[in-house]
Amino acid sequence: xxxxxxxxxxxxxxxxxxxxxxxxxxxxxxxxxxxxxxxxxxxxxxxxxxxxxxxxxxxxxxxxxxxxxxxxxxxxxxxxxxxxxxxxxxxxxxxxxxxxxxxxxxxxxxxxxxxxxxxxxxxxxxxxxxxxxxxxxxxxxxxxxxxxxxxxxxxxxxxxxxxxxxxxxxxxxxxxxxxxxxxxxxxxxxxxxxxxxxxxxxxxxxxxxxxxxxxxxxxxxxxxxxxxxxxxxxxxxxxxxxxxxxxxxxxxxxxxxxxxxxxxxxxxxxxxxxxxxxxxxxxxxxxxxxxxxxxxxxxxxxxxxxxxxxxxxxxxxxxxxxxxxxxxxxxxxxxxxxxxxxxxxxxxxxxxxxxxxxxxxxxxxxxxxxxxxxxxxxxxxxxxxxxxxxxxxxxxxxxxxxxxxxxxxxxxxxxxxxxxxxxxxxxxx
Amino acid sequence: xxxxxxxxxxxxxxxxxxxxxxxxxxxxxxxxxxxxxxxxxxxxxxxxxxxxxxxxxxxxxxxxxxxxxxxxxxxxxxxxxxxxxxxxxxxxxxxxxxxxxxxxxxxxxxxxxxxxxxxxxxxxxxxxxxxxxxxxxxxxxxxxxxxxxxxxxxxxxxxxxxxxxxxxxxxxxxxxxxxxxxxxxxxxxxxxxxxxxxxxxxxxxxxxxxxxxxxxxxxxxxxxxxxxxxxxxxxxxxxxxxxxxxxxxxxxxxxxxxxxxxxxxxxxxxxxxxxxxxxxxxxxxxxxxxxxxxxxxxxxxxxxxxxxxxxxxxxxxxx
Numbered sequence: 001x002x003x004x005x006x007x008x009x010x011x012x013x014x015x016x017x018x019x020x021x022x023x024x025x026x027x028x029x030x031x032x033x034x035x036x037x038x039x040x041x042x043x044x045x046x047x048x049x050x051x052x053x054x055x056x057x058x059x060x061x062x063x064x065x066x067x068x069x070x071x072x073x074x075x076x077x078x079x080x081x082x083x084x085x086x087x088x089x090x091x092x093x094x095x096x097x098x099x100x101x102x103x104x105x106x107x108x109x110x111x112x113x114x115x116x117x118x119x120x121x122x123x124x125x126x127x128x129x130x131x132x133x134x135x136x137x138x139x140x141x142x143x144x145x146x147x148x149x150x151x152x153x154x155x156x157x158x159x160x161x162x163x164x165x166x167x168x169x170x171x172x173x174x175x176x177x178x179x180x181x182x183x184x185x186x187x188x189x190x191x192x193x194x195x196x197x198x199x200x201x202x203x204x205x206x207x208x209x210x211x212x213x214x215x216x217x218x219x220x221x222x223x224x225x226x227x228x229x230x231x232x233x234x235x236x237x238x239x240x241x242x243x244x245x246x247x248x249x250x251x252x253x254x255x256x257x258x259x260x261x262x263x264x265x266x267x268x269x270x271x272x273x274x275x276x277x278x279x280x281x282x283x284x285x286x287x288x289x290x291x292x293x294x295x296x297x298x299x300x301x302x303x304x305x306x307x308x309x310x311x312x313x314x315x316x317x318x319x320x321x322x323x324x325x326x327x328x329x330x331x332x333x334x335x336x337x338x339x340x341x342x343x344x345x346x347x348x349x350x351x352x353x354x355x356x357x358x359x360x361x362x363x364x365x366x367x368x369x370x371x372x373x374x375x376x377x378x379x380x381x382x383x384x385x386x387x388x389x390x391x392x393x394x395x396x397x398x399x400x401x402x403x404x405x406x407x408x409x410x411x412x413x414x415x416x417x418x419x420x421x422x423x424x425x426x427x428x429x
Numbered sequence: 430x431x432x433x434x435x436x437x438x439x440x441x442x443x444x445x446x447x448x449x450x451x452x453x454x455x456x457x458x459x460x461x462x463x464x465x466x467x468x469x470x471x472x473x474x475x476x477x478x479x480x481x482x483x484x485x486x487x488x489x490x491x492x493x494x495x496x497x498x499x500x501x502x503x504x505x506x507x508x509x510x511x512x513x514x515x516x517x518x519x520x521x522x523x524x525x526x527x528x529x530x531x532x533x534x535x536x537x538x539x540x541x542x543x544x545x546x547x548x549x550x551x552x553x554x555x556x557x558x559x560x561x562x563x564x565x566x567x568x569x570x571x572x573x574x575x576x577x578x579x580x581x582x583x584x585x586x587x588x589x590x591x592x593x594x595x596x597x598x599x600x601x602x603x604x605x606x607x608x609x610x611x612x613x614x615x616x617x618x619x620x621x622x623x624x625x626x627x628x629x630x631x632x633x634x635x636x637x638x639x640x641x642x643x644x645x646x647x648x649x650x651x652x653x654x655x656x657x658x659x660x661x662x663x664x665x666x667x668x669x670x671x672x673x674x675x676x677x678x679x680x681x682x683x684x685x686x687x688x689x690x691x692x693x694x695x696x697x698x699x700x701x702x703x704x705x706x707x708x709x710x711x712x713x714x715x716x717x718x719x720x721x722x723x724x725x726x727x728x729x730x731x732x733x734x735x736x737x738x739x740x741x742x743x744x745x746x747x748x
Binding site: 107429 | 529588593616698715
């Protein structure tokens with residue numbers, strides 16, 4: 001008797017378990033839809049896939065407080081985010097990705113274009129994205145995958161980018177920046193003003209660039225142009241010959257021992273610079289801030305040829321619908337409403353809607369970060385730690401100067417496949 | 430194998446459900462071969478599900494076509510031809526891919542030779558010089574201490590030591606031996622090999638120690654009695670008998686180093702190419718078939734090395 005009871009008990013439990021598992025799987029994969037009552041009774045949760053740039057604890061906490069939406073971060077590197085969109089489009093709801101990746105992910109059909117009419121602040125988005133100029137009217141360099149080239153789709157389910165404004169937006173912009181070289185002024189001890197300095201034999205064995213092909217090649221192109229060797233029609237969309245030429249210049253420098261190391265993530269670049277292994281390298285603005293917060297002199301050096309820019313934003317997975325889609329809009333609207341924008345501005349990035357961010361910042365903060373004025377008071381990071389003492393000025397000056405000085409954007413080229421192969425050869429040389 | 434089956438048959442009546450139940454009228458005995466299959470079954474299923482089937486997929490995908498954003502399931506050798514693009518035109522110069530595989534083999538050989546040398550003598554010391562079992566136990570546990578932290582930490586710990594302003598350089602500068610920091614200490618082949626040796630010597634020590642500990646001590650005494658010198662005993666008695674351990678350790682080290690890209694990346698400052706690194710870049714560029722093709726090539730090379738090694742020693746027989 002006991003044996004029988006035990007047996008059925010076990011099998012029932014197993015049965016329950018497996019059914020529950022299956023149901024979970026089905027729900028997770030988005031196969032079960034159309035249960036409005038059940039869904040609305042559930043807590044509002046959005047799975048948010050992106051790089052760590054926009055993802056802050058403070059942002060998710062504030063969002064929960066303001067909207068009741070719980071954000072679950074899924075953090076990955078730029079490459080891995082793209083990979084995940086291709087291979088597991090149902091594993092996230094909101095996607096935070098860079099504009100240059102759109103050339104890969106839009107044709108895959110795995111993302112949903114957002115309706116501009118449902119974005120409250122859409123008309124207030126900085127003209128950097130919509131017109132390719134700064135609010136002050138400076139024209140911005142459009143080489144590479146500039147956001148305004150890939151901002152709109154032809155229709156709701158279209159896989160083609162529209163040439164003029166439509167209501168279907170691929171990515172609602174959130175954050176962007178103008179990148180340049182970071183240097184150690186305490187070791188270099190002379191003014192640096194050109195990208196060409198990266199290959200100056202004076203810094204032999206002390207230079208570095210980043211080993212992400214689609215970004216690294218843009219830096220390489222800036223250097224080649226700065227040395228006067230070649231002028232590209234579009235640095236962000238080279239021909240095979242141009243790729244060969246660029247990689248030849250870089251390979252010769254590498255063989256001559258110019259580079260100390262290549263870096264792939266934020267922390268690697270910080271460590272290289274802080275330990276003095278490199279004195280000049282491509283860098284991201286917050287990485288420079290990080291080195292400086294360690295008490296080591298480091299400058300995000302403006303250069304006469306201009307900046308290489310990047311931008312990222314939000315879109316939604318194709319699998320999202322019903323109330324979840326409404327929450328996604330609610331979240332994007334909240335993100336543009338000011339708190340997050342101010343938070344990003346205080347890290348040295350720029351927010352997409354300037355007016356709401358300004359309303360959430362102190363006037364002295366705005367003057368330091370955005371207007372290029374000397375800090376009236378000590379400048380603090382979002383976590384409260386001291387970034388800059390009163391009186392200091394931001395590298396590269398005001399928003400107008402920096403964004404107005406952008407020469408090109410991170411890009412995916414038509415010859416991307418060839419470029420990646422050539423890049424591999426450069427690394428192996 | 431024989432012994433285990435004997436033991437099984439003796440133990441079977443009590444162990445195997447169904448066959449030994451006293452209530453059963455006719456004791457139905459399962460055939461020994463069926464029992465063997467039953468025992469090997471779970472492992473085989475795991476092997477099939479997590480190794481063989483994925484491997485078959487990798488081989489299949491390596492023959493697919495691809496574009497920027499998707500796999501195209503149509504037969505294509507593009508993954509392979511792209512990999513070797515321009516190699517023949519470039520002859521007699523070696524193309525990058527060939528150089529990369531040669532570099533990987535070179536690093537692998539260096540690491541293998543050094544770990545084998547160090548591992549052999551550590552195992553020798555543990556097996557023959559440490560007399561008490563307790564000390565043998567204690568000292569081999571000591572060897573595992575580095576494994577109490579993760580691979581990544583042990584690897585990264587070298588960086589502040591070997592860097593331009595690191596401990597080694599500043600120490601050498603202070604003693605006046607050098608007046609310029611030595612640069613080849615970090616982000617060089619030297620640092621890669623150093624880190625790999627540090628990480629994987631233990632994988633040599635354990636199997637070799639395991640083989641040595643089973644050598645009958647009276648054989649060594651007999652060798653001495655017969656007038657062999659220490660060196661002759663080593664080459665004629667100990668090394669031949671420790672061969673299975675040496676081969677197993679070598680297989681561990683070679684397979685790990687051939688596929689490694691993280692250590693080579695971090696310690697080489699991302700400037701040293703390795704076969705694993707090519708696969709990683711390809712995957713990151715969403716070129717899965719090309720990545721799979723490189724994985725297949727790497728697998729074939731590693732497999733060839735291991736086959737050669739098992740030609741030298743028949744591991745199955747020795748075990």
